[in-house]
Amino acid sequence: MSNSDKQYDAIVVGSGISGGWAAKELCEKGLRVLLLERGRDIQHGLDYLGEHAPPWKVPFANKADRKPYKDDYPVQSKCYAFDAATKDFFNKDSEAPYQQDPEKPYEWIRANGVGGRSLIWGRQTYRWSEFDFKANSQDGHGCEWPIGYDDIKDWYSYVERFVGISGAKEGLTELPDSEFLPPMGMYAIEKTIKGRLKKHMPEVTMTMGRTAILSENHNGRAACHYCGPCPRGCSTGSYFSSQSSTLPAARATGNLTLRPYSVVEKLEYDARENRVSAVHVIDAESRERLSFSADLVFLCASTLASTQILLNSKSEQFPSGLANSSGTLGHYLMDHFKMQHMAVFADNIDHYYKGFRPTGSYIPRFKNLPGKEKTNYLRGFGVQADPVRPDWRFHFNQKGFGKSLKDKLRKPAPFWIWVLGAFGECLPDYNNKVSLDENNLDAFGIPQIKVSMSFGDNEHKMAEDIIRSGEKIFKAAGAVYIETTDKVSVPGSAIHEMGTARMGKDPKTSVLNKWNQSHDVPNLFVTDGACMTSSSCVNPSLTYMALTARACDYAVKQWRQGHI
Amino acid sequence: MDRRHFLQVATLLGGAFATRALADLSGPAVSDSEALQPLATGPSIGELPANLFQIQERTDLAAMVEAVIPRTDTPGAVDAGVPNFVEHMVQHWLSDAERALFLKGFRALQVASREKHSREFSQLTMDQQLDFLEALEDEASGSPWYDFANVQRQYVEGAPFICQLKELTIFGFYSSEVGATQVLRHDPMPMQFDGEFVLNEDDSTWSMIRLM
Numbered sequence: 001m002s003n004s005d006k007q008y009d010a011i012v013v014g015s016g017i018s019g020g021w022a023a024k025e026l027c028e029k030g031l032r033v034l035l036l037e038r039g040r041d042i043q044h045g046l047d048y049l050g051e052h053a054p055p056w057k058v059p060f061a062n063k064a065d066r067k068p069y070k071d072d073y074p075v076q077s078k079c080y081a082f083d084a085a086t087k088d089f090f091n092k093d094s095e096a097p098y099q100q101d102p103e104k105p106y107e108w109i110r111a112n113g114v115g116g117r118s119l120i121w122g123r124q125t126y127r128w129s130e131f132d133f134k135a136n137s138q139d140g141h142g143c144e145w146p147i148g149y150d151d152i153k154d155w156y157s158y159v160e161r162f163v164g165i166s167g168a169k170e171g172l173t174e175l176p177d178s179e180f181l182p183p184m185g186m187y188a189i190e191k192t193i194k195g196r197l198k199k200h201m202p203e204v205t206m207t208m209g210r211t212a213i214l215s216e217n218h219n220g221r222a223a224c225h226y227c228g229p230c231p232r233g234c235s236t237g238s239y240f241s242s243q244s245s246t247l248p249a250a251r252a253t254g255n256l257t258l259r260p261y262s263v264v265e266k267l268e269y270d271a272r273e274n275r276v277s278a279v280h281v282i283d284a285e286s287r288e289r290l291s292f293s294a295d296l297v298f299l300c301a302s303t304l305a306s307t308q309i310l311l312n313s314k315s316e317q318f319p320s321g322l323a324n325s326s327g328t329l330g331h332y333l334m335d336h337f338k339m340q341h342m343a344v345f346a347d348n349i350d351h352y353y354k355g356f357r358p359t360g361s362y363i364p365r366f367k368n369l370p371g372k373e374k375t376n377y378l379r380g381f382g383v384q385a386d387p388v389r390p391d392w393r394f395h396f397n398q399k400g401f402g403k404s405l406k407d408k409l410r411k412p413a414p415f416w417i418w419v420l421g422a423f424g425e426c427l428p429d430y431n432n433k434v435s436l437d438e439n440n441l442d443a444f445g446i447p448q449i450k451v452s453m454s455f456g457d458n459e460h461k462m463a464e465d466i467i468r469s470g471e472k473i474f475k476a477a478g479a480v481y482i483e484t485t486d487k488v489s490v491p492g493s494a495i496h497e498m499g500t501a502r503m504g505k506d507p508k509t510s511v512l513n514k515w516n517q518s519h520d521v522p523n524l525f526v527t528d529g530a531c532m533t534s535s536s537c538v539n540p541s542l543t544y545m546a547l548t549a550r551a552c553d554y555a556v557k558q559w560r561q562g563h564i
Numbered sequence: 565m566d567r568r569h570f571l572q573v574a575t576l577l578g579g580a581f582a583t584r585a586l587a588d589l590s591g592p593a594v595s596d597s598e599a600l601q602p603l604a605t606g607p608s609i610g611e612l613p614a615n616l617f618q619i620q621e622r623t624d625l626a627a628m629v630e631a632v633i634p635r636t637d638t639p640g641a642v643d644a645g646v647p648n649f650v651e652h653m654v655q656h657w658l659s660d661a662e663r664a665l666f667l668k669g670f671r672a673l674q675v676a677s678r679e680k681h682s683r684e685f686s687q688l689t690m691d692q693q694l695d696f697l698e699a700l701e702d703e704a705s706g707s708p709w710y711d712f713a714n715v716q717r718q719y720v721e722g723a724p725f726i727c728q729l730k731e732l733t734i735f736g737f738y739s740s741e742v743g744a745t746q747v748l749r750h751d752p753m754p755m756q757f758d759g760e761f762v763l764n765e766d767d768s769t770w771s772m773i774r775l776m
Contacts, residue, residue, distance in 0.1 A: 053603035054744065054752060055771055060657050061609055061649070061739040063719065067659070081775065085603055187759035226754045229775035352763035355754035356774045391769040396734045397709055397727070401697055402690075406633050406640075409734060410747050410768040 008034040008257070009559075010296040011279050013264050013309065016116025018528040018544045019300030020242030020250070021159070025552035026296070027255040031559075034292055035250070036262040036281060038301075039113035042089070044243035048233025050085025059084050078493065079109045081120045081231035089119050089231070098304075099437045099450040106451040107492040108304060114260055116302065117495070118241040120231040123212045124359070124384065125165045126538035127156050127176040131369060135425075136534050139378050142332060142428030143504040145533045146514035149176070155546040162249075163240045163545070164218035166359075167210030175364040175382075175538070181215045183208035184224075188351035189387050189416045190361055193477040200476035203373070204366050209359035209384065212240035212542075221245070226355030239358070261285045263444050266313040267297065267322055267524070275523045276322075282444045295564060296523055296555055300548065303333075303529035304434055307500040308449045310511075310526075311436045323501075323518040329511050330435055332428040332499040333451070334535040337459050338421060338489035341470040343479035345387075345416040352389065352412065360386030360421075363473070365537055367465070377461035381424040382537045383473070388417045415480075420473065422466045423494060425537040427458050432491075434500055453491040463488050496540055498532035516551035523564050527551045610645025610740055614652040620684060624674055625650060627686035631693045632733040639742045641733055649736035650729070662721065662728065669725020673700070700726035744771035 009031035012022045023035045041047075055061070062084050069077035076082050076090040091110035100106050111117045130149035137144040153176070160179040168183040186194070186208065194206045213230070214223045221237035221244060230239055237244030250256040261284040268291075270277035276297045281290045299306040307330055313322035321329050363383040367373050390413040398408065432454070436447040467484045474482045504510025507519035516531050518524040527548040529540060536543075558564045617625060629641040629650055641647070654666050673696060677685040681692060688696075704710075704724040709731075720727070737743040744750045748771040 049600055049602045051602070051604070052752065054741070054750070055739040056608045056610070056741040056744060057603045057606055058739070059603075059609070059612075060653065061735040063653075063657065063735060065657070066719070083775065086775075088600065185757050185759045190759065226757050227752060228772050231775060350763055351759075352761045352767065353757070353759050354751070354761040355757035356770075356772065357757040357759070358774065389769075391773065392734065392738050393773065396731060397711070399701060399705070399710065401632055401694055401701075402634055403636050406636065406747070409738065412763065412767075412769045 008032050008292065008294040010034070010298065011036065011292055011294040012298045012300055013279065014038075014116060014299070014301035014305070014528065015114050015242050015247070015258065016111065016300065016302060016528075017118045017121065017242065017541050018548045019116065019298070020118060020246030021545050021548040022298045022300050022527060022552055023250040023256055024246040025549050026298075026556065027250040027253040029552070029556045030253075030255065031296070031556065032255050033250065033257065034294065035256060035258045036264055036279070036292075037114050037116075037258065037260045038263045038284065039091075039111065039116075039260060041258075041260040042113040042115055042119065042243065044237070044248075045233075045235030048235055049088055050229075050232035051235060052227060053085055053232070075107050076109060078107060079120075079495070081122075085229065086120060086231045089113060089233070096442060097440070098448050099440055101450070101452040104452055104454045105490050106453050107490050108451065108497075109492065109495045110302070114258065115242040115247075119233055119243065121541060122495075122539065123230065123239050124362075124539040125160075125163070125167075125178065125210050125212045125542045126362075126382075127178055128152075128536050128538065128543050129174045129176055131174055132534065132536040132538075135379055135536075136428070141378070142534050143502065143506065143509050146503050146505045146510075151514070152543070152546050152550065155550040156542065159542070159545040159549055162219065163212050163245065163542075164214045164221065165210055165212055166208075166215035168208045170205055170207050170364075172205065172364060174369050178210060178542075180210075181218060184211070184215055184357050184359060186361065187353055187357075187387050188348040189345055189418070192347050193345070193418065196478050197473070197476055201473065204363050204473065206361055206363050206385070209362050211359040213358050214238050219245075224358060226357065228356035228358075230358050262290075263446070264301065264309050265444065265446055266309060269313065269315045269318060269322055269521065271315070271317050274521060276521060284444070287444075295559055296525065298551075298555075299524070299526045299530070300528045303497045303500060304449055304451070306526050306528055306530045307434055308436070308446075310501060311434075311449075312446060318520070323511055323520045323524055325520050326508055326510055328430075328502060328509060330500050331430050331433045332502055332533075333432040333434055333453050333497065334426040334428055334499045334532065335453070335491050336423040336426060336494040336496045336535060336537065337455050337463065337491075338423055338494045339463060339466050339470075339485065339487065341420045341422075341467070341474070341482075341484040343418050343420075343474040343477075343483065344481040345418055345478065346414075346480050347478065348416065349414050360384050367469075375462075375465055377458050377465065378427065379425040379458070379462075380537055381422045381462060381466055384421040384423065386419050386421075388419060389413065390415075390417060418474075418477070418479070420470050422470065423496070423537050423539070424459060424462045424466060426535045427456060428499060428502070428534055429456055451492070455488060455491065459488070496529075496535070498529040498535050498540060501526050501530040502533045503531050504533060515554040516547055517555070522558075525551050525555055608645070608741060609652075609736065610649050612649070612652040612656075614648055614655050616651050616655040621670070621674075622647060622651070624685040625670070627688075627693060628673070628697070628729060629733040629736075631690065631697055632730055633737045634690075638747045641737050644737050644740035644742035646733055646736040646740065649740070650732045653732045653736070658728070659721070665722070666725055666728050669700075669728070673725075697726065700724070738771075
């Protein structure tokens with residue numbers, strides 16, 4: 001075993017959204033940082049192999065290559081962003097399997113390369129509100145958050161100014177405004193719908209999607225060129241990714257060492273010093289075992305992977321996993337549940353669009369809030385809405401041949417479809433959990449994770465209301481045909497998995513304190529989705545960024561004062 | 565190119581390419597043995613390898629796809645390289661069962677043409693060709709392939725030959741460079757979003773769609 005002792009002040013595990021931020025912040029504060037990434041290197045621009053490929057260059061005209069997808073990507077290929085031009089950013093399920101409870105399917109969408117899921121994320125960017133941070137203590141589900149909105153709001157501003165978020169101010173307490181770049185424009189049909197909702201359903205707000213995509217040049221990155229398929233990568237850096245944003249900033253300090261192909265097996269615990277003394281790594285290419293040490297260790301490997309590392313880091317003092325004196329590690333796994341409804345609109349058919357707007361619009365939560373409708377369930381849901389003008393891909397299967405078929409297929413359908421994607425908050429539940437399966441090892445000899453999660457009564461009651469609310473919104477908006485569904489997404493597939501190493505005030509019931517620091521082991525921090533105590537109903541990535549920057553600030557101050 | 569020169573080029577390319585090139589020299593890559601190159605610099609879908617059919621079959625297939633999407637005042641399926649695309653898809657994309665179904669239907673149509681008109685399908689008049697195709701579509705009309713919003717990702721296994729032929733022809737044509745740029749409107753770098761953009765009665769769709 002080779003040992004590269006004390007070359008680094010901090011080790012960050014994972015180079016996705018959270019890990020990129022941790023690397024940037026720690027490097028900029030003068031620490032020498034080793035950033036470990038289990039996947040291959042993916043260089044900004046150079047390795048975006050699908051970017052700007054015209055339709056005639058995408059294999060099989062981008063029809064799903066079913067056999068290899070089923071063999072190698074049975075889970076990943078279900079992701080909306082997965083196709084022939086993006087698949088190389090995804091993890092091969094065949095090479096990195098995990099176990100599911102046979103009665104409770106769970107879809108773990110994973111990236112496997114530098115940048116992690118920041119290359120393929122949905123880029124929707126929303127602040128949590130004071131109601132979100134208070135939800136657990138008010139209704140008694142999960143443990144109380146150790147922080148409130150006031151503790152994080154300045155950190156939201158801090159990260160937003162760097163990221164660049166386009167959106168519109170609305171002045172809502174339940175969806176606080178970010179530091180915005182100008183919002184992207186609306187389609188004519190959206191303006192029509194918005195006007196009707198204002199009149200017929202004044203309790204809802206319809207605002208432009210808040211997205212980490214630049215509507216104007218920002219911090220040396222170019223404004224969006226509206227080419228369309230973001231998850232193929234963006235060499236102009238117009239959307240936030242580790243590659244476009246945090247890694248260049250970290251690299252510019254001269255303090256960053258990025259090591260791809262570095263699978264973290266476990267953390268070594270030194271009981272005498274009560275600290276993580278080493279990070280054990282397996283080189284994915286050479287299978288060499290390596291060990292790295294630093295004063296600070298940040299786990300940012302993604303919700304399930306960070307917890308997997310902790311569970312696999314057993315010692316005499318922590319027989320059920322490092323930093324698990326509370327026994328809650330692995331528990332309280334959450335994901336938003338998603339439902340999708342669609343309706344047909346016959347308005348504005350003489351309007352089309354130019355440019356491929358990379359976001360939809362948003363209807364913030366409008367139930368179970370002060371002054372709003374109370375329901376028979378707890379918490380609420382938000383709705384991402386998007387108009388689609390169907391083209392030949394939607395109606396290629398019509399009857400006919402020859403000139404008239406050719407002519408019909410080349411023109412847009414004579415209607416708009418407006419799609420509502422509702423995301424519901426999921427209550428924290430002890431029984432939704434991840435554990436290690438010692439009988440099933442991965443290619444590196446590391447126990448695979450086993451996920452067991454299902455949505456509960458509250459989610460199902462909310463789902464019923466989402467159907468009713470969808471119909472109501474569609475009617476108020478003037479739809480001519482409505483199709484709702486009672487289909488609730490499979491856990492994991494909203495790709496908002498959170499929890500399993502939650503923050504809390506009490507070391508007996510939580511893993512992390514209010515600074516994302518382990519209650520048990522002071523030089524250990526977890527700042528990705530694993531830290532979340534509840535799930536809100538809004539997309540979580542912005543909150544991981546803010547918590548990460550905040551935790552880095554605290555950790556470095558403590559470290560400089562000799563407390564860590 | 566000698567090994568030394570090759571290594572220099574690989575290093576200049578940098579990053580993953582260099583890593584991969586070097587790995588290739590030292591044996592197969594651990595994690596990904598596929599040759600990775602940008603799609604935009606790769607072959608077009610109309611130029612992909614296919615060697616499933618003999619000359620007469622190719623001639624008849626060309627006639628069939630042209631009957632689905634003919635040349636009018638704009639180019640048609642043959643102009644766009646669709647025959648080769650369909651052959652490639654049948655050979656490499658369809659499952660064994662689907663391919664058998666396609667070939668059975670295709671050959672039955674060839675035979676029917678000879679039996680009824682004593683001529684190859686490609687030698688029939690456009691009306692005679694359409695009579696055959698429309699009859700096949702009538703027979704197939706109960707297939708779920710015709711369901712509303714049967715979208716791209718859900719290929720209907722067991723779809724009759726005529727549906728397979730139409731689907732592959734249409735995808736090949738409207739995705740081709742000719743179809744995308746001369747029949748649809750191709751605007752790969754719009755630089756702006758305008759949600760009020762006017763649609764005139766005769767306007768085509770854009771060639772691209774968003775992928776959220």
